[in-house]
Amino acid sequence: xxxxxxxxxxxxxxxxxxxxxxxxxxxxxxxxxxxxxxxxxxxxxxxxxxxxxxxxxxxxxxxxxxxxxxxxxxxxxxxxxxxxxxxxxxxxxxxxxxxxxxxxxxxxxxxxxxxxxxxxxxxxxxxxxxxxxxxxxxxxxxxxxxxxxxxxxxxxxxxxxxxxxxxxxxxxxxxxxxxxxxxxxxxxxxxxxxxxxxxxxxxxxx
Ligand code: GRF
Numbered sequence: 001x002x003x004x005x006x007x008x009x010x011x012x013x014x015x016x017x018x019x020x021x022x023x024x025x026x027x028x029x030x031x032x033x034x035x036x037x038x039x040x041x042x043x044x045x046x047x048x049x050x051x052x053x054x055x056x057x058x059x060x061x062x063x064x065x066x067x068x069x070x071x072x073x074x075x076x077x078x079x080x081x082x083x084x085x086x087x088x089x090x091x092x093x094x095x096x097x098x099x100x101x102x103x104x105x106x107x108x109x110x111x112x113x114x115x116x117x118x119x120x121x122x123x124x125x126x127x128x129x130x131x132x133x134x135x136x137x138x139x140x141x142x143x144x145x146x147x148x149x150x151x152x153x154x155x156x157x158x159x160x161x162x163x164x165x166x167x168x169x170x171x172x173x174x175x176x177x178x179x180x181x182x183x184x185x186x187x188x189x190x191x192x193x194x195x196x197x198x199x200x201x202x203x204x205x206x
Contacts, residue, residue, distance in 0.1 A: 001105070002083035003187055004033040008073075008090040013044020014172065015088035015109055015179050020051055022180035030187055033080045036073060038092055054080070060092065070097040077102070084186055087141065088179070094141055104193055106141040107186065109179050111171045113137060113153055118146035123168045126158060134158055134167065136175040138182035140198065149198045151182040 007016045016035060022028035035048035035055045048055035056076055063069040074097060077085060087094070087108040094106060112122035114137040117129070126134040135155040142148040154174035158167060185191065190201045 001187060001189060002081055003030045004080060004082050005030050005084045005086055005183065005187075006034045006036060006077050006080070006082045007032055007044075007048075007086045007088050009035060009037045009042050009044040009088050010039045010091040011042050011044065011089050013042060013047045013089065015175055016044045017047055018176035019086065019088070019180050019183065020047070020053075022183075028180045028184050030084075030183060033082060034076060036076060038090070044089070066093070066095040067097045070095045073098055074101045084183065086179070086183060093145065096143065099141065099143060104140055105186075107151065107179075107182060108139055108141050108146070108148070109175050110137045110139065110146050111168065111175065113155060114139060114146055114150065121164075123171060124164050127162060127164060127167055132158055134171060136171050136178060138178055140193070149193050149196050151185060151198050152178045154178050 007019060009016055020032055023030050023032060032053050035044060035053055037045050037057050038060050040057045045055045045057060058072055060069050063072060085102050085106045087106065099106065110122060112126055113135045117125040133155050135153055137150055138152045139150045140148040154177065156170045156174055190203055192199050192201060
């Protein structure tokens with residue numbers, strides 16, 4: 001797998017920033033070769049441009065259907081020799097065209113301990129359910145929403161006086177920590193997928 005990664009966003013881009021910071025500090029040996037947004041005004045696009053990264057806006061409205069849109073994304077990714085695709089606040093479902101072009105090469109981050117609270121407003125769902133622990137999950141993307149094999153998770157407490165904002169902030173700090181780490185694990189390549197599990201392989205000599 002090449003160490004050239006793509007980050008797909010729709011908004012703020014704080015996870016993009018965390019990944020970028022990790023590459024700059026060499027904690028993560030990878031290059032963000034392109035950032036793609038489906039939203040023209042995503043703050044993450046500006047972050048990318050400020051860092052001198054190729055930043056591409058692809059408006060879904062300009063394509064007749066999901067497959068055609070995803071094909072356009074695949075073209076951008078292939079033209080830049082991308083090895084791993086990282087969804088970071090990308091608010092679109094990934095269809096079969098993109099999935100098949102990058103099998104087990106698409107990661108997503110979700111602000112709950114999956115399989116609890118998939119979908120939108122995960123932090124609000126956790127608070128309303130009354131769980132005492134929530135967290136963040138980095139997983140491989142498959143055809144089902146927030147359901148692919150899990151690479152890393154981190155837990156945070158849910159406090160009695162939490163608001164959605166406070167809980168989100170606590171989870172986000174963990175997202176920023178584990179996303180670069182999960183990317184490092186995938187790029188290092190000592191793993192396989194067995195059923196639902198991402199299994200780490202012992203390194204030779206270990
Ligand atoms: C994060 O909470 C992520 O888990 C979810 O969307 C949010 C994106 O935030 N998928 P940002 O754009 O990375 O700041």
